Amino acid sequence: MDVPAEVFYVSKSTTLKRACEPFFRGTYNIGLRKNDDALKNEVDAGIDKIISDGTLEKILRKWGLWNDAQLELQKPKAEQKNIDSAYDVTSASFNWREAVWRLTRAAVVTVLIAFGSMFIALVFGMPLAIGQWKGPRLIQWLCTIYVEFFRGTPVLVQLLFLYFGLPTIGLAMPAWLTALIGLGLNYAAYESQVYRAALEAIPRGQWEASYLLGMNPVLAFRRIILPQAFRIALPPMTNDFVSLFKDTSTAYAISVWELATAYRELANASGQFLLLGVAVSLYYLAMSLPMAHLARRLERKLQRREAIEAVESEVD
Amino acid sequence: MIRVTDLIKDANGTRILRGVSFDVAPHTVLGVIGASGSGKTTLLRCLNGLERIDGGAIEFDSIRLEPTLPASEYSRRVKELRKKVGTVFQHLFLFPHLTVLGNIIEAPTHVLRVPKPQAENEALSLLDSVGLKEKARRYPETLSGGEQQRVAIARALAMHPALLMFDEPTSALDPKRSAGLRTLLKGFVARGHTMVIVSHSIGFLEGLADELLYMEGGEVVESGATDQILNSPKDPRTQDFISQAK
Ligand SMILES: Nc1ncnc2c1ncn2[C@@H]1O[C@H](COP(=O)(O)OP(=O)(O)O)[C@@H](O)[C@H]1O
Numbered sequence: 387m388d389v390p391a392e393v394f395y396v397s398k399s400t401t402l403k404r405a406c407e408p409f410f411r412g413t414y415n416i417g418l419r420k421n422d423d424a425l426k427n428e429v430d431a432g433i434d435k436i437i438s439d440g441t442l443e444k445i446l447r448k449w450g451l452w453n454d455a456q457l458e459l460q461k462p463k464a465e466q467k468n469i470d471s472a473y474d475v476t477s478a479s480f481n482w483r484e485a486v487w488r489l490t491r492a493a494v495v496t497v498l499i500a501f502g503s504m505f506i507a508l509v510f511g512m513p514l515a516i517g518q519w520k521g522p523r524l525i526q527w528l529c530t531i532y533v534e535f536f537r538g539t540p541v542l543v544q545l546l547f548l549y550f551g552l553p554t555i556g557l558a559m560p561a562w563l564t565a566l567i568g569l570g571l572n573y574a575a576y577e578s579q580v581y582r583a584a585l586e587a588i589p590r591g592q593w594e595a596s597y598l599l600g601m602n603p604v605l606a607f608r609r610i611i612l613p614q615a616f617r618i619a620l621p622p623m624t625n626d627f628v629s630l631f632k633d634t635s636t637a638y639a640i641s642v643w644e645l646a647t648a649y650r651e652l653a654n655a656s657g658q659f660l661l662l663g664v665a666v667s668l669y670y671l672a673m674s675l676p677m678a679h680l681a682r683r684l685e686r687k688l689q690r691r692e693a694i695e696a697v698e699s700e701v702d
Numbered sequence: 703m704i705r706v707t708d709l710i711k712d713a714n715g716t717r718i719l720r721g722v723s724f725d726v727a728p729h730t731v732l733g734v735i736g737a738s739g740s741g742k743t744t745l746l747r748c749l750n751g752l753e754r755i756d757g758g759a760i761e762f763d764s765i766r767l768e769p770t771l772p773a774s775e776y777s778r779r780v781k782e783l784r785k786k787v788g789t790v791f792q793h794l795f796l797f798p799h800l801t802v803l804g805n806i807i808e809a810p811t812h813v814l815r816v817p818k819p820q821a822e823n824e825a826l827s828l829l830d831s832v833g834l835k836e837k838a839r840r841y842p843e844t845l846s847g848g849e850q851q852r853v854a855i856a857r858a859l860a861m862h863p864a865l866l867m868f869d870e871p872t873s874a875l876d877p878k879r880s881a882g883l884r885t886l887l888k889g890f891v892a893r894g895h896t897m898v899i900v901s902h903s904i905g906f907l908e909g910l911a912d913e914l915l916y917m918e919g920g921e922v923v924e925s926g927a928t929d930q931i932l933n934s935p936k937d938p939r940t941q942d943f944i945s946q947a948k
């Protein structure tokens with residue numbers, strides 16, 4: 387929020403605190419009728435007067451709004467440092483280099499969130515799958531509730547809940563972390579089903595053959611079942627990753643600076659909805675197409691394997 | 703070496719094995735014959751502990767399985783039993799993600815903790831004995847059914863079982879390959895292996911099994927020396943089966 391508003395509300399509040407130092411400089415403007423130079427000069431003169439005689443400083447100090455930034459603003463215009471405005475990409479002077487740089491940063495955030503949440507999903511999906519598959523009744527039941535909850539409610543709502551709902555019980559996280567964890571928990575539900583289907587696809591004979599060779603269940607799972615299940619799960623996992631990658635755009639709802647947010651903000655500031663839209667799409671495609679391609683290749687490889695097995699079982 | 707007494711196995715309320723008894727002496731081969739559904743596979747699954755028995759007893763040297771044992775003690779004894787029994791299933795259940803060599807050394811290295819080079823040497827000489835040394839680095843799916851079966855045999859033998867059990871080893875083989883397998887198994891018997899071979903092919907067991915056991919409806923109808931069962935069966939049901947099979 388603006389510094390004056392922050393000073394007014396936060397300093398008096400027991401439940402609010404400032405999140406960080408001011409990170410972006412804005413100015414207040416006075417709107418006048420066009421071409422009314424006389425009035426403009428009068429207003430300018432009035433402001434110059436209260437600056438030079440210290441009245442403005444006195445007023446600002448009285449309300450606790452004085453800071454060093456004000457001093458800098460009050461210098462004659464020529465001396466002012468070129469203020470690097472964060473949103474200086476207005477339609478009049480749209481700065482493409484600046485926009486591309488911002489989009490690239492947003493793309494990096496998108497990639498980091500996608501990889502981070504996929505990692506959570508892959509790791510947390512496994513105990514969920516095993517719990518639902520072989521766990522005691524209660525665990526099976528809890529895992530099913532988890533899975534159905536996360537698959538049955540929109541991920542957007544889940545993120546809003548995590549970001550705005552959890553702080554009310556004292557669990558506040560930065561927006562990017564909320565997005566990363568929220569998407570991770572959501573996709574864990576999907577990955578658990580991929581794992582479970584893959585594990586169930588392994589014939590019981592594989593377990594039995596392992597046991598007969600003296601393996602215990604843990605060894606049989608780790609050395610025999612899991613590697614086979616992993617091969618089955620790989621193509622759907624890759625597909626899920628592509629979806630997750632696109633679903634990072636829901637982080638827009640909690641204002642994480644990823645590609646979708648970047649698109650909205652830059653386009654709002656510049657009016658370049660079309661060009662920026664194309665640029666953002668290209669960013670998404672440049673990252674998701676190679677993954678989709680990989681998924682298809684894995685799938686084809688697996689199908690060939692299944693074809694061989696089918697032929698052999700017919701020969702039997 | 704192995705003694706089965708009045709073995710009973712129920713599944714889903716039906717009695718599959720109705721009091722099966724027999725002995726297998728060391729260095730001998732027992733052939734189990736019988737029509738499909740007579741309980742042969744179930745018998746093997748009881749002998750290697752995949753099924754828990756519901757009556758009678760299985761004794762293997764000093765290990766005794768009986769239905770009155772608490773579950774934990776039963777499974778402890780099954781583990782001991784499995785060190786002595788190797789099984790080659792009808793569907794071989796080779797590990798598709800491992801090479802031929804990997805299939806064979808998997809259990810020796812991870813269960814017996816044999817050092818890998820030693821396990822590999824041993825595996826290669828086993829593969830040599832089943833005529834597959836050249837295919838050690840292949841994946842099972844690239845082998846023929848007969849070759850896969852010999853990999854399964856080598857995999858079982860790598861654990862040095864005292865008893866080797868086969869379920870329908872000829873079901874996927876043409877007559878020529880059946881004969882080849884028979885020669886191979888005879889070689890193992892000559893080297894002192896003990897075997898239980900389930901088969902509906904009498905020709906395969908002739909000259910390989912020392913004794914035959916004919917099963918019908920979960921019961922042993924007749925058992926005795928192979929010659930006697932094949933040439934002068936006493937029970938009319940055995941006579942029927944033999945004459946039809948011949
Ligand atoms: N798990 C089971 N549940 C119920 N019935 C079974 C089960 N396993 C085998 N059976 C039945 O037991 C009988 C013997 O089966 P099996 O041992 O496979 O015979 P075989 O190997 O001689 O063909 C068959 O009638 C089969 O349907």
Ligand SMILES: [Mg+2]
Pocket residue numbers: 742743744869870
């Ligand atoms: Mg059978």
